[in-house]
Each structure stands twice: as structure tokens, then as C-alpha cells.
Amino acid sequence: MNSSRDHYVSSGSNPRLKAVIALRRRRTREETGQTVVEGHEEIRLALEAGVTPRTVFVSEELFSPSGRAGSQEIGTQAELVDRLRAAGVEIVRLSPAAYAKVSYREGPDGLLAVVDNVGMPLGSLRVDRPDWLGLVTQGVEKPGNLGAMLRTADAAGVDAVLAADPVTDWGNPNVVRASKGTLFAVPVASATTPEALAWLESNAVTLVVTTPETGLLHTDVDYTGRVAIAVGSEKHGADDALLAAADRRVRIPMRGRANSLNVSVAAAVVLYEAVRQRASRSEPIDPG
Incomplete structure (x- = not known):
């Protein structure tokens, strides 16, 4: 060689x-x-x-x-x-x-x-299908968590991952390592939270935000239209602006003492509920 x-x-x-x-x-x-x-x-x-x-x-x-x-x-x-x-x-x-x-x-x-380095301007992301699926990560601090979410996003067929108010950058070697290289297979962008919310609204994307402070289970929401699933930071979760903009706030049922999961695990649980629903329906349905 x-x-x-x-x-x-x-x-x-x-x-x-x-x-x-x-x-x-x-x-x-x-x-x-x-x-x-x-x-x-x-x-x-x-x-x-x-x-x-x-x-x-x-x-x-x-x-x-x-x-x-x-x-x-x-x-x-x-x-x-x-x-x-x-x-x-x-x-x-x-x-x-x-x-x-x-x-x-x-x-x-x-x-x-x-x-x-990877990453594109937010305006370059395209929402070009009625069943577009995105993941929004707000203020995620640990590169390993961001990389793990990219790996899940690739496996789940997510169309794009948007980092809102990112603490780490996409090029962090530990993000690359934790993603197992899938960072290069999924379109990614970074923006402030207001920019991200405005972009989602302009593209008629339904925003589903995970939080333990709600009674609505993640399995009781329709994910078959244009949907973005959002998770907040490891320490504080989704902030007030993200929660206020949510079309749906959902929680994952917890049977133990803890009231939340690791952020990458939470993202995976909700994303695969979306995958399950989409696989069981031949036509996308407006989640609104």
C-alpha cells in the first residue's frame, strides 16, 4: 500500500x-x-x-x-x-x-x-417533503451526547439536525467520534434559538419539545407530518422560549426515582416513536 x-x-x-x-x-x-x-x-x-x-x-x-x-x-x-x-x-x-x-x-x-468542518447555513436546509423529520438540540454541552444523537438521527432517517445555541461545535473530535462518522451523513446546522424557531415556523414544521413538566406522553402525539423533535440541555432542559414555541410538549414515562433520561436517550426514544408511527401509515397526516 x-x-x-x-x-x-x-x-x-x-x-x-x-x-x-x-x-x-x-x-x-x-x-x-x-x-x-x-x-x-x-x-x-x-x-x-x-x-x-x-x-x-x-x-x-x-x-x-x-x-x-x-x-x-x-x-x-x-x-x-x-x-x-x-x-x-x-x-x-x-x-x-x-x-x-x-x-x-x-x-x-x-x-x-x-x-x-461540517455544517451549513440554516437557510440552506431544505424542508422539501410533507413527512420531513428534524431534530433540534438546544444548548447541549457534552460532545458525546451530541455525537450519540447524530448516530441515532442517521439510523432513524432524520432529515436534518439543528443545534440551537450550541455549546460545542460540530467539528469537535469527540462529536465526530461519538457519531461514528454519521456527522457527515446527516445535514447539520447551527443557529440561535430565535433563529431556529423562526426557521421552523417559516417552513410550517410542527415543534414537539420534550420536558418532564407536562402530562402529555410522547406516544400520544402524531409525528407523521413535518415535525421537529427538540431536546434541551443536560442540566436545564428546554428553556422558556423553546417551551413557549412548542406545538406539543411531551414527556417520556418514568417509573423510577429519576424524572428524566440522558438527553441522547430521550431523543432516541421520541425519534423512534416517530419512526414507528411513520412506518405504520402509508400517508403523512397533519399533526396539527
Whole structure:
């Protein structure tokens, strides 16, 4: 898989590696418009979503013994590198010690890519179907939760995820990692809460907000039209503006001592209720 065109770096103090490490900081990501994606499956998903990495850093010594980082269908790590090279992507081969400097995950598989940041202007999102389904996350702080919601959104067939008043950015490497690369497969945008609410209203999207402070169960709402499901922050939940704008406020029944679920779990529960309803009806119904 090696090529005479590949670069080789053995020193962890190489300036190029320092530039990759700097992308762990949000300010650097915003200034450069770049972020990092680590892992065979994550890079493959990004590539299939139309993302062409700027550079891929490779350490063959860290490849799995079989060359496969996941299922038999996704191909070997070496095959992915060959595919990237054929696409004109710069390949930089690293010693294991040098790779350890740029890696940010446990059990690395020897593949890390520098890619352009994701996200689009809110006005570029399209609500072009009568059964459009969106997810709104307001003030979510933990990158792992945001990434987990992206993974669920991809699995549930969500059309877009909108971060309202985001605390973390889409390019946070831990968002990418927790999403398993699905960040690149789902359209995403960021906005203030007022901007998000105005956009939803202008597109005639019904807003369903999760909160423990309501008597309406999440299973008692119709999700088969143009619907956005919204969840609030881990600490405070949905704020007053989001709750006031809700067409429906719903709660997930809780039988134990806690009155709420982890925000990513709550999003998954309600999204899959929407999936269940939509699968059982051939024609979308206006939830209003």
C-alpha cells in the first residue's frame, strides 16, 4: 500500500503533527475551517458522504491483524488508504510513536484524517417533503451526547439536525467520534434559538419539545407530518422560549426515582416513536 508519493514522519515534534494536535481546540478549528476524523469506519463514512479529506495520517503498524477494523463488508484499512490515494488525497505515513501524538481515541487503528468542518447555513436546509423529520438540540454541552444523537438521527432517517445555541461545535473530535462518522451523513446546522424557531415556523414544521413538566406522553402525539423533535440541555432542559414555541410538549414515562433520561436517550426514544408511527401509515397526516 506504500507509495513513493507518500510522506513519512517519525518525529512526534514535526510541525505538521503540531498543527493536527492544534485542531483539538475549537478556536483553531474555527480559524482553519478544519477538524480531524480518526478511525477506519469513520473516515469511510465521511468519504461515502462526499467528504474528501485534505490529508490522511497512516500508521500501518496499528492496523488490525486481519486488516479489517469492522465488518467484512467495509473492506480493509489498506484498501481504504489505496482508495484515498487514488482520489488524490495526501497520505502521510507515521511511526507508531508519531501517530500516538496526534491520536485522540483509545485503541487507535492507525488512520486519522484532516477534513473540512461540517455544517451549513440554516437557510440552506431544505424542508422539501410533507413527512420531513428534524431534530433540534438546544444548548447541549457534552460532545458525546451530541455525537450519540447524530448516530441515532442517521439510523432513524432524520432529515436534518439543528443545534440551537450550541455549546460545542460540530467539528469537535469527540462529536465526530461519538457519531461514528454519521456527522457527515446527516445535514447539520447551527443557529440561535430565535433563529431556529423562526426557521421552523417559516417552513410550517410542527415543534414537539420534550420536558418532564407536562402530562402529555410522547406516544400520544402524531409525528407523521413535518415535525421537529427538540431536546434541551443536560442540566436545564428546554428553556422558556423553546417551551413557549412548542406545538406539543411531551414527556417520556418514568417509573423510577429519576424524572428524566440522558438527553441522547430521550431523543432516541421520541425519534423512534416517530419512526414507528411513520412506518405504520402509508400517508403523512397533519399533526396539527
